[in-house]
Amino acid sequence: MEEKICLACLATDKKLKNNYCTKCIRELFNGITPNPLNFDKVEFTKKRAELSPRMSISGVQDKISLAFEKKDLTPTAINGKYILKPITKGVGQIENEKDIVANEHLSMLISKNIFKIPTASCALIKFSDGELAYLTKRFDYDDEKLKYDQEDFAGILEVSPSTHGENYKYDACNYLDCAKMIKKHVSSNIVAIEDFFKRIILNYLICNSDAHLKNFSLYSKANSNEYFLTPNYDLLNTRFHINEKYGDMALELLEDYTSTYKAYGYYTYDDFETFAKYIDLPKIRFDKIIQLIKDSYPQVEELINKSFLSSKAKEFYKNSYKERMERLKI
Numbered sequence: 213m214e215e216k217i218c219l220a221c222l223a224t225d226k227k228l229k230n231n232y233c234t235k236c237i238r239e240l241f242n243g244i245t246p247n248p249l250n251f252d253k254v255e256f257t258k259k260r261a262e263l264s265p266r267m268s269i270s271g272v273q274d275k276i277s278l279a280f281e282k283k284d285l286t287p288t289a290i291n292g293k294y295i296l297k298p299i300t301k302g303v304g305q306i307e308n309e310k311d312i313v314a315n316e317h318l319s320m321l322i323s324k325n326i327f328k329i330p331t332a333s334c335a336l337i338k339f340s341d342g343e344l345a346y347l348t349k350r351f352d353y354d355d356e357k358l359k360y361d362q363e364d365f366a367g368i369l370e371v372s373p374s375t376h377g378e379n380y381k382y383d384a385c386n387y388l389d390c391a392k393m394i395k396k397h398v399s400s401n402i403v404a405i406e407d408f409f410k411r412i413i414l415n416y417l418i419c420n421s422d423a424h425l426k427n428f429s430l431y432s433k434a435n436s437n438e439y440f441l442t443p444n445y446d447l448l449n450t451r452f453h454i455n456e457k458y459g460d461m462a463l464e465l466l467e468d469y470t471s472t473y474k475a476y477g478y479y480t481y482d483d484f485e486t487f488a489k490y491i492d493l494p495k496i497r498f499d500k501i502i503q504l505i506k507d508s509y510p511q512v513e514e515l516i517n518k519s520f521l522s523s524k525a526k527e528f529y530k531n532s533y534k535e536r537m538e539r540l541k542i
């Protein structure tokens with residue numbers, strides 16, 4: 213059966229070439245239509261094992277670097293400009309793992325299309341046996357293949373297992389600490405602070421409780437000292453896959469809990485309003501973001517419906533998003 217939906221933007225009204233629309237082929241593959249993947253997940257796993265000692269991408273999820281040459285995306289140990297993440301099986305206490313790939317893709321599209329946050333380019337892609345995987349284009353190279361100078365917030369805030377123990381990515385700092393670093397290092401920090409605030413409230417709405425210090429980074433282009441927030445990456449409704457034992461978010465918003473937090477036991481509108489004040493996000497901008505969340509829910513729901521999530525996952529995503537909106541009094 214021929215697919216009628218673009219596996220990158222989920223548009224249903226476009227002409228497709230190998231599952232992608234022209235706009236997405238331009239954005240993801242510089243205008244060159246990729247051939248379908250010529251390997252399946254079994255071969256992926258084999259390649260992954262072969263290449264892993266030389267892989268430079270960190271993280272626990274199974275992933276592989278891909279090069280794009282002569283219309284083919286092929287596993288590589290060096291200079292891969294794409295990352296391929298398949299459905300991960302049997303890792304820890306992960307539930308509903310079949311939905312992980314579609315969950316990440318949907319969460320990234322909400323960031324990009326609804327919240328208008330600079331977001332890493334990504335798509336779904338089929339293995340040769342038809343199983344879907346998540347594909348993302350690396351953003352730390354420019355068109356001339358010069359690598360950007362990138363540092364995550366664990367590095368920027370100088371925290372590590374030796375300073376704060378194994379859980380340092382979660383325990384060492386809060387989002388206010390990160391915002392202070394943005395003000396210090398990013399020259400266009402008025403824009404960056406608003407962007408950062410949107411990322412934090414988005415993570416709250418989509419129930420991503422894994423937005424830890426290493427999932428935010430600053431980078432500068434080659435031969436430049438000017439730092440920017442990198443595009444948004446690694447977004448997922450984690451609640452659907454992990455039985456959460458900890459807080460609602462990976463990091464706390466502030467040094468201390470507000471009185472409303474103490475009363476409710478979770479973050480509400482007041483916490484985000486206080487957070488906005490502390491990071492110097494003007495009230496008018498804060499109000500605009502709250503209005504955007506309110507106005508855009510039908511589009512969020514439309515994207516969820518179009519996504520490749522199972523119907524159980526779609527229901528969960530919608531309900532958890534609406535629950536968070538209620539907490540924010542939206």
Ligand SMILES: [Zn+2]
Nearest residue numbers: 218221233236
């Ligand atoms: Zn598209």
